[in-house]
Amino acid sequence: xxxxxxxxxxxxxxxxxxxxxxxxxxxxxxxDGVDLDIRPGEVVALVGESGCGKTTLARSLLGLVAPTEGRxxxxxxxxxxxxxxxxxxxxxVQLVLQDPSGSLNPRHTVYDAVAxxxxxxxxxGDERAAVAQALSRAGLRPPxxxxxxxxxxxxxxxxxxxxxxxxxxxxxxxxxxxEPVASLDASVRGEILxxxxxxxxxxxxxxxxxxxDLGLAWNIADRVAVMYLGRIVETGDAEKVLTxxxxxxxQALLSVLPEAPGDPVVLSGEPPDPSRIPxxxxxxxxxxxxxxxxxxxxxxxxRCRTEDLEVLGGGGEAQVACHWARAxxxxx
Amino acid sequence: xxxLEVRNLHVTYPGGVDAVRGVDLSLTAGQKVGMAGESGCGKSTLALAxxxxxxxxxxxxxxxxxxxxDILTMRWGxxxxxxxAGASIVFQGAMHSLNPVHRIGDQIAEPVLxxxxxxxxxxxxxxxxxxxxxxxxxxxxxxxxxxxxxxxxxxxxxxxxxACAxxxxxxxxxxxxxxxxIQAQILNLLERLVTDQDLGLLMISHDLAVLADLxxxxxxMYAGRVIEEGPARxxxxxxxxxxxxxxxxxxxxxxxxxxxxxPRGLPGDPPDPTELPSGCAFHPRCAEALDTCTTDDQLLRExxxxxxxxxxxxxxxxxxxxxxxxxxxxxx
Numbered sequence: 035x036x037x038x039x040x041x042x043x044x045x046x047x048x049x050x051x052x053x054x055x056x057x058x059x060x061x062x063x064x065x066d067g068v069d070l071d072i073r074p075g076e077v078v079a080l081v082g083e084s085g086c087g088k089t090t091l092a093r094s095l096l097g098l099v100a101p102t103e104g105r106x107x108x109x110x111x112x113x114x115x116x117x118x119x120x121x122x123x124x125x126x127v128q129l130v131l132q133d134p135s136g137s138l139n140p141r142h143t144v145y146d147a148v149a150x151x152x153x154x155x156x157x158x159g160d161e162r163a164a165v166a167q168a169l170s171r172a173g174l175r176p177p178x179x180x181x182x183x184x185x186x187x188x189x190x191x192x193x194x195x196x197x198x199x200x201x202x203x204x205x206x207x208x209x210x211x212x213e214p215v216a217s218l219d220a221s222v223r224g225e226i227l228x229x230x231x232x233x234x235x236x237x238x239x240x241x242x243x244x245x246x247d248l249g250l251a252w253n254i255a256d257r258v259a260v261m262y263l264g265r266i267v268e269t270g271d272a273e274k275v276l277t278x279x280x281x282x283x284x285q286a287l288l289s290v291l292p293e294a295p296g297d298p299v300v301l302s303g304e305p306p307d308p309s310r311i312p313x314x315x316x317x318x319x320x321x322x323x324x325x326x327x328x329x330x331x332x333x334x335x336x337r338c339r340t341e342d343l344e345v346l347g348g349g350g351e352a353q354v355a356c357h358w359a360r361a362x363x364x365x366x
Numbered sequence: 367x368x369x370l371e372v373r374n375l376h377v378t379y380p381g382g383v384d385a386v387r388g389v390d391l392s393l394t395a396g397q398k399v400g401m402a403g404e405s406g407c408g409k410s411t412l413a414l415a416x417x418x419x420x421x422x423x424x425x426x427x428x429x430x431x432x433x434x435x436d437i438l439t440m441r442w443g444x445x446x447x448x449x450x451a452g453a454s455i456v457f458q459g460a461m462h463s464l465n466p467v468h469r470i471g472d473q474i475a476e477p478v479l480x481x482x483x484x485x486x487x488x489x490x491x492x493x494x495x496x497x498x499x500x501x502x503x504x505x506x507x508x509x510x511x512x513x514x515x516x517x518x519x520x521x522x523x524x525x526x527x528x529a530c531a532x533x534x535x536x537x538x539x540x541x542x543x544x545x546x547x548i549q550a551q552i553l554n555l556l557e558r559l560v561t562d563q564d565l566g567l568l569m570i571s572h573d574l575a576v577l578a579d580l581x582x583x584x585x586x587m588y589a590g591r592v593i594e595e596g597p598a599r600x601x602x603x604x605x606x607x608x609x610x611x612x613x614x615x616x617x618x619x620x621x622x623x624x625x626x627x628x629p630r631g632l633p634g635d636p637p638d639p640t641e642l643p644s645g646c647a648f649h650p651r652c653a654e655a656l657d658t659c660t661t662d663d664q665l666l667r668e669x670x671x672x673x674x675x676x677x678x679x680x681x682x683x684x685x686x687x688x689x690x691x692x693x694x695x696x697x698x
Contacts, residue, residue, distance in 0.1 A: 058488065081545070083545040083547060083548075084516075084545050112407075127619045147528065167663060189635040189636070190405070191635060192635070193587055201628075219404040219572055219636075220572055220573065220574065220613060220616045220617065220631075221404055221612060221613055221616050221631050221632035222404075222611045222628040222631055222632070222635075223616060223617075223629070223631055224631025224632070225629075225631040225632075226631075227629035227631075228628075228629050229629065230627070231627060246545050246546060247546075248546070248620060248624050249617065249618040249619075249620060250618075250629075252616045252618050252620045252621075252625065253625060253626070253627070253628070253629040254627065254629060272626075273626070276621070277620065277621050286547070287546055287547065288620065290546055290547060290549075290593075291546065292576050292578060292579035292617075293575065293578075293579065293619060294576040294620075299549060300547070300550045300551055300554055301547050302551070304515055304517060305622065315378035
């Protein structure tokens with residue numbers, strides 16, 4: 035990118051979301067300081083393991099959870115949480131969830147499922163034409179053939195297309211897709227991902243794709259943000275992050291994929307509880323670099339144990355929150 | 367010595383659906399065989415049929431020889447003895463397969479008590495050993511399933527499957543719904559146990575990439591039949607059947623520029639098992655189909671060293687031709 039990047043469409047600034055614990059315990063810091071920008075027409079993949087806070091982050095970007103600190107801005111305006119403001123916001127930002135069977139009412143026809151958004155927002159104009167257009171954009175052609183079908187009459191891939199059509203009918207500017215293909219067969223996944231890419235090309239639709247699948251990020255994302263225990267620990271262009279990862283966590287995630295070159299680095303254990311985020315670097319308990327003594331040799335082991343890293347900027351530039359990676363290459 | 371030999375297996379559900387239509391399979395001790403295919407291709411039905419776990423009224427024909435003994439003609443008492451002690455299954459949803467109101471130690475001890483006539487103290491000791499083998503501390507025996515994470519529950523399922531020292535483990539999607547890192551841990555564990563104890567492993571998954579990495583041989587199913595089989599890496603890297611090719615292409619290789627912004631899948635949906643297409647069941651979705659494919663059924667044929675495929679484009683090859691002949695096998 036040589037020109038100045040366009041202003042972000044959706045932006046999270048210093049976002050924190052904490053859930054209070056019962057019996058006066060420490061709150062769970064699900065999102066613990068995140069900056070993230072999504073520019074018009076950009077596809078950003080947010081990757082991480084279950085429990086890392088990626089879904090909570092997506093929900094707070096949609097205004098479904100109010101942040102405990104920090105703010106979300108859309109098109110330069112801070113998000114307001116009155117129901118009227120949120121309703122207007124949700125015309126412009128739509129959500130696609132993992133399991134299409136759970137997102138569709140089994141007693142509504144495809145037509146009703148897709149038209150529901152229009153009815154809620156009292157869209158002017160021809161409802162039938164809008165539904166037909168959304169269905170055919172989602173790859174269900176000819177659309178009229180699907181109008182009166184019920185979800186149980188469709189395959190998993192077709193159901194996910196109906197959910198996407200329901201999101202498209204309001205002509206949003208941004209799609210937040212939480213594991214959009216995780217419940218689909220491998221052979222069908224490619225088709226749904228190709229659809230998301232085509233919508234970006236044809237409609238300039240931006241997307242935040244939340245996933246644990248790094249291959250998916252390689253398939254469709256311009257930019258990748260890797261999340262661990264409530265924070266983004268590495269971000270940058272998908273090519274760079276996925277082929278030359280800097281953070282030990284990203285390196286480990288990539289190394290365990292089938293066919294990855296080199297020896298797999300299988301981290302033991304599971305991510306700690308978000309109510310007990312370790313002091314120092316949040317990854318240090320599982321970090322293979324610290325455990326192998328490499329951090330010691332690079333002279334950063336003490337900092338790994340005691341010094342937290344700052345929140346990475348939300349822009350497009352390559353960044354990594356790791357003392358060791360920075361000691362090796364001061365440029366990152 | 368052949369541990370499991372399946373010959374011409376047919377399974378028809380009470381509603382008249384032919385879920386498995388003539389499958390041959392063989393597996394020796396210490397061998398890992400992977401079985402891949404889309405949902406509805408009959409792979410899970412086949413797993414259930416192997417231990418006669420299908421609902422009453424299901425018609426099963428053919429032969430299932432475990433150590434030379436036909437499971438299909440056994441008396442029930444013998445079937446019960448073979449389950450757990452001869453072969454055991456690790457099911458996909460550990461969440462649903464464990465009883466939520468019993469401690470996991472008691473659930474693991476149950477088959478030990480029933481099948482091996484152990485005393486309570488012996489069973490408790492064995493449970494501790496099994497948990498440690500599966501990578502959990504023996505003290506976790508008193509935990510309830512909800513106190514464990516998904517990966518830990520899957521470890522419990524594996525400990526349970528090993529309880530009566532079976533020779534064959536059937537693993538039906540053992541890592542689906544787990545994160546990549548936890549998946550890598552579970553696969554490592556399975557691989558280690560199978561190697562150490564010289565077990566046979568039949569692993570069923572939709573994830574061809576994982577199977578190719580773990581298994582010795584790969585079997586690809588479509589519409590109730592095996593459509594390709596051979597050495598795992600060869601089938602994955604150089605599939606002969608158009609379906610197997612499309613399936614393996616739908617797993618992106620990170621770093622491969624041809625899959626960047628180009629997710630690949632297979633158009634169309636899996637066939638409805640109540641109305642299978644005529645001829646080759648794959649022909650409606652096949653890009654290479656000939657006119658004859660709509661009428662002529664294609665059976666598995668030899669396609670070079672240890673490989674077989676069911677496609678009109680695969681020329682009949684003798685089993686002992688040199689490897690380079692395999693490469694030309696798929697050209698029409």
